[in-house]
Amino acid sequence: MKSTSNLDVLTEALRRLPGVGPKSAQRMAFHLLQHDRDGAALLGRALLQAVEHVRHCTLCNTFTETAVCETCLDPERDPSLLCVVETPADQLMIEQTLTFKGLYFVLMGRLSPLDGIGPKDIHLEKLIARATDGVVSEVVLATNFTNEGEATAHYISEMLKARGLQVSRLARGVPVGGELEYVDAGTIARAMLDRRST
Amino acid sequence: MKSTSNLDVLTEALRRLPGVGPKSAQRMAFHLLQHDRDGAALLGRALLQAVEHVRHCTLCNTFTETAVCETCLDPERDPSLLCVVETPADQLMIEQTLTFKGLYFVLMGRLSPLDGIGPKDIHLEKLIARATDGVVSEVVLATNFTNEGEATAHYISEMLKARGLQVSRLARGVPVGGELEYVDAGTIARAMLDRRST
Numbered sequence: 153m154k155s156t157s158n159l160d161v162l163t164e165a166l167r168r169l170p171g172v173g174p175k176s177a178q179r180m181a182f183h184l185l186q187h188d189r190d191g192a193a194l195l196g197r198a199l200l201q202a203v204e205h206v207r208h209c210t211l212c213n214t215f216t217e218t219a220v221c222e223t224c225l226d227p228e229r230d231p232s233l234l235c236v237v238e239t240p241a242d243q244l245m246i247e248q249t250l251t252f253k254g255l256y257f258v259l260m261g262r263l264s265p266l267d268g269i270g271p272k273d274i275h276l277e278k279l280i281a282r283a284t285d286g287v288v289s290e291v292v293l294a295t296n297f298t299n300e301g302e303a304t305a306h307y308i309s310e311m312l313k314a315r316g317l318q319v320s321r322l323a324r325g326v327p328v329g330g331e332l333e334y335v336d337a338g339t340i341a342r343a344m345l346d347r348r349s350t
Numbered sequence: 351m352k353s354t355s356n357l358d359v360l361t362e363a364l365r366r367l368p369g370v371g372p373k374s375a376q377r378m379a380f381h382l383l384q385h386d387r388d389g390a391a392l393l394g395r396a397l398l399q400a401v402e403h404v405r406h407c408t409l410c411n412t413f414t415e416t417a418v419c420e421t422c423l424d425p426e427r428d429p430s431l432l433c434v435v436e437t438p439a440d441q442l443m444i445e446q447t448l449t450f451k452g453l454y455f456v457l458m459g460r461l462s463p464l465d466g467i468g469p470k471d472i473h474l475e476k477l478i479a480r481a482t483d484g485v486v487s488e489v490v491l492a493t494n495f496t497n498e499g500e501a502t503a504h505y506i507s508e509m510l511k512a513r514g515l516q517v518s519r520l521a522r523g524v525p526v527g528g529e530l531e532y533v534d535a536g537t538i539a540r541a542m543l544d545r546r547s548t
């Protein structure tokens with residue numbers, strides 16, 4: 153076990169993954185080197201490729217490999233409707249309900265003062281610029297129905313209403329305390345159809 | 351979320367890690383790209399470096415970056431004692447007890463017929479060659495005290511005794527069903543001192 157500096161470096165690096173402690177990191181390193189070196193090489197290359205090529209859409213802020221993502225470029229979508237979500241996963245969930253044909257803005261987070269996550273960290277200046285382009289007429293807030301998601305929705309609502317925009321929120325069909333990612337598409341569909349002005 | 355092929359590739363590749371399902375993989379990918387690109391690049395390089403440089407010690411089978419590991423090359427160790435463990439982590443635990451000054455053989459696994467893991471997968475031919483070098487006089491079996499670890503110890507014990515070697519097993523100070531990695535060093539120390547002939 154001495155001299156294995158590359159193994160030690162790998163074990164330490166695996167701890168950069170969220171939710172991975174020292175024991176898990178060690179097990180992952182052993183597993184990859186003992187049973188899945190192809191997987192290790194594949195993951196290594198995937199990480200470097202993603203870091204090099206994945207960036208943020210200049211319009212909606214989601215992950216993309218081009219300046220503007222495919223969704224934002226889709227001419228079939230209604231540019232007067234803008235749906236604000238916390239993550240790309242949440243956007244995907246809403247897309248699956250087939251109830252929304254507008255465009256998106258992805259915060260890539262939520263306000264969380266206790267964790268030091270403020271308005272700048274969730275790109276609210278970029279959202280204001282996007283929502284006040286003169287084309288958007290309604291902003292649908294689809295942040296999670298957790299405390300932080302609700303506070304984020306409230307903050308954004310006040311901010312955008314002060315700029316004369318119509319703002320709505322998904323109806324409370326989504327269970328209180330629930331995270332969109334884990335709610336069934338039917339519930340989200342109803343909540344989208346029942347969205348209310350705020 | 352479309353066009354992000356490198357993100358999809360990364361998410362899929364993260365599932366090669368043991369215990370990581372589709373949701374965890376997605377969260378890990380988002381986290382790295384959003385909050386820790388340095389960590390992602392570090393991990394990517396560490397994986398490729400480890401795959402390229404880490405191999406197995408020709409004598410004890412553990413991970414090493416040289417033909418023979420430092421432990422096997424240590425002239426202070428008693429070459430007549432050979433301790434058989436399942437993993438490098440188990441070896442490290444035994445080292446920490448300071449009760450064993452011999453050499454090791456690391457199986458990198460355990461017999462598990464239900465998972466299709468047989469004698470060849472845990473390098474038993476390499477172990478026989480190692481244990482019958484004419485210098486080793488006692489083999490201490492320190493596989494886990496799980497069903498599979500016990501079966502592995504029994505199998506190895508019969509195999510080595512048939513070749514005239516003295517074989518011992520860590521005393522049952524280790525709780526039945528316990529895994530060495532999670533047992534305190536004091537218990538392992540007692541079990542090492544109380545090891546019994548099999």
Ligand SMILES: [Zn+2]
Binds near residue numbers: 209210213
């Ligand atoms: Zn976009």
Ligand SMILES: [Zn+2]
Binds near residue numbers: 409419
């Ligand atoms: Zn060695």
